Amino acid sequence: MTDHFDMPGHLARRFQQIAVAIFHAEVEAAGFDLTPVQYVALAVLRQHPGIDQATLAGLIAYDRTTIGGVIDRLFQKGLIIRAVSPRDRRAHVLHLTEAGLTTLEGIQPAVEAAQREMVAGLEPAEVTEFIRLFRKAITAANDRSRAPMKPAP
Amino acid sequence: MTDHFDMPGHLARRFQQIAVAIFHAEVEAAGFDLTPVQYVALAVLRQHPGIDQATLAGLIAYDRTTIGGVIDRLFQKGLIIRAVSPRDRRAHVLHLTEAGLTTLEGIQPAVEAAQREMVAGLEPAEVTEFIRLFRKAITAANDRSRAPMKPAP
DNA sequence: TACTGATTATCAGTATGCTGTCAATTAGCA
DNA sequence: TGCTAATTGACAGCATACTGATAATCAGTA
Numbered sequence: 097m098t099d100h101f102d103m104p105g106h107l108a109r110r111f112q113q114i115a116v117a118i119f120h121a122e123v124e125a126a127g128f129d130l131t132p133v134q135y136v137a138l139a140v141l142r143q144h145p146g147i148d149q150a151t152l153a154g155l156i157a158y159d160r161t162t163i164g165g166v167i168d169r170l171f172q173k174g175l176i177i178r179a180v181s182p183r184d185r186r187a188h189v190l191h192l193t194e195a196g197l198t199t200l201e202g203i204q205p206a207v208e209a210a211q212r213e214m215v216a217g218l219e220p221a222e223v224t225e226f227i228r229l230f231r232k233a234i235t236a237a238n239d240r241s242r243a244p245m246k247p248a249p
Numbered sequence: 250m251t252d253h254f255d256m257p258g259h260l261a262r263r264f265q266q267i268a269v270a271i272f273h274a275e276v277e278a279a280g281f282d283l284t285p286v287q288y289v290a291l292a293v294l295r296q297h298p299g300i301d302q303a304t305l306a307g308l309i310a311y312d313r314t315t316i317g318g319v320i321d322r323l324f325q326k327g328l329i330i331r332a333v334s335p336r337d338r339r340a341h342v343l344h345l346t347e348a349g350l351t352t353l354e355g356i357q358p359a360v361e362a363a364q365r366e367m368v369a370g371l372e373p374a375e376v377t378e379f380i381r382l383f384r385k386a387i388t389a390a391n392d393r394s395r396a397p398m399k400p401a402p
Numbered sequence: 403t404a405c406t407g408a409t410t411a412t413c414a415g416t417a418t419g420c421t422g423t424c425a426a427t428t429a430g431c432a
Numbered sequence: 433t434g435c436t437a438a439t440t441g442a443c444a445g446c447a448t449a450c451t452g453a454t455a456a457t458c459a460g461t462a
Contacts, residue, residue, distance in 0.1 A: 100289050100309070103360075104367045104376075105268045107383040109285065110310055110398075112265040113419075114387060115258045116448095117394040120420085132262065133448065136253050150410060156253070157263055162449050164412065169447080186410040186457045207256075214257045217389020222382055223257075229371060229379040230260040234267060236370020241270040242450070245263075266449075269418095273450085286418065303440060315419050317442065322417080339427050339440040395420070409458070414451100421446080428439070 111214075119210045126206035128199065129173075133158070135207060137166050138175060138200050141192055144248055148187035154246030162243075175199055264367075272363045279359035281352065282326075286311070288360060290319050291328060291353050294345055297401055301340035307399030315396075328352055 100106045119132045130138070140155050141147070147155075153163040167190065170176045175196035181187040192200070215223045238244045253259045272285045283291070293308050294300070300308075306316040320343065323329045328349035334340040345353070368376045391397045 100292055101384065102380060103364050104380065104383070105272055105285050105360075105364055106289055106309075107380065107387065108261070108265040108268040108367070109418095110387050111383055112261040113310065113396070114390045114394050115261040116419085118390065119258055121393070131447065132258050136259055139253055148410075156259075157266065159449055160411075161413090161451090162447095165447075165449095184410080184458070188411075207258075211256050211258055213393070214261070214390065215386050217386045218382060222385070225378065226382045226386070227255060227257065227260065229375055229382070230257070230264055231254065232375070233368050233370045233379070234260065234263050237267045237271065237367065240274070240366070241267050243266070262448095269449085284417065301440080312419055313441075314421090314443090315417095318417075318419095337428070337440080341441075403462100405460100405462080407458100407460085410456080411454100412456105413454075415453105416449100416451080418449080419447085422444090424441100424443075426440085426442105428437100430435100430437080432433100432435085 115210075115214045118213045119207070122206040122210040122213070123203060126203060128203045128206065130199065130203060133162075133166055134170055135200075135203065137163070137170065138192065138196060141176065141190055142197065142200055145191055146189050147248065148181060148184075148189050150187070151246075151248055152190060153243065155248060157238075157241070157243050157245040159243040170196070268363075268367045271366045272360070275359040275363040275366070276356060279356060281356045281359065283352065283356060286315075286319055287323055288353075288356065290316070290323065291345065291349060294329065294343055295350065295353060298344055299342050300401065301334060301337070301342050303340070304399075304401055305343060306396065308401060310391075310394070310396050310398040312396040323349070 116132055123130055136156050137152060140152060144155065149163050149167060150160060153160050158166065167176070167178060171178055175193055177191045177193055178188045181189045215226060218226060269285055276283055289309050290305060293305060297308065302316050302320060303313060306313050311319065320329065320331065324331055328346055330344045330346055331341045334342045368379060371379060
């Protein structure tokens, strides 16, 4: 374990770095301007329309502070709408706009291509196993970060 | 692949997030104040004393802009020394200080504990396979990020 | 009902990482 | 040798992520 290239921590950083770069390249080539984080937020928002920031953050394990900036930028781009919840005046409920839905659908092929490229060096069976191990490790350590994954209420 | 929780990109972000949180928790509990990125830079600098910023960045696949800030903070903490190279006046050669070496040695148990905790949900054989798949995917996609890994000259 | 505690979102501050750009310097070639 | 290209490190700017703190609001209880 002396070599940093055998350490899960370093490998995690490096793989994430590559994953983001590939995502940006594919998305830009497809004519869109959306970060990986913004994409996931948008995708989850389509599946769960009307949730507030805290719920969205819990579904994708974003920090509550981080999600604020992401929401701001998605709003600036006209992809989502934010409104004070009628049931809880602290909360801001979120909805995709038409442009948000169009963007999400248009960007999908690029996103899927990016996912394939990230693991292009692996055999198909290895990809399946890689994802399984990722999920297993993440599930077991879910509570170790400030922003754990939380199912929708 | 519709579920973001099956996408390598999202899994990479989430695992990296957990890995950093565990690293910070272990290192802080051991009485040190060092980030994962700062640790790797320090560790590689011990193995390759006297290299310049660009070479260090290449060895650990950091962006050339990022490495500047990391170096600054390690210098502020008194862990490294920076000097203009006699052979190339553009380059800054780097060396660990005594405090840097002491910190590196003292922090080692916490770092190794953190690495184990990141994959605590996996069986030992799964950990080995996880690391193998990480390395294989990363090696194949090395040139896809702005900061590829480069061996020492 | 009044109070305590939890929750929601925000803020300032710090640390990665990236983009593109720049000046200084070096290296390679005509 | 002289010129061009590449390299080194820096800068501003943007986008994640975290820390700890705060105000506003809600929920459960005395």
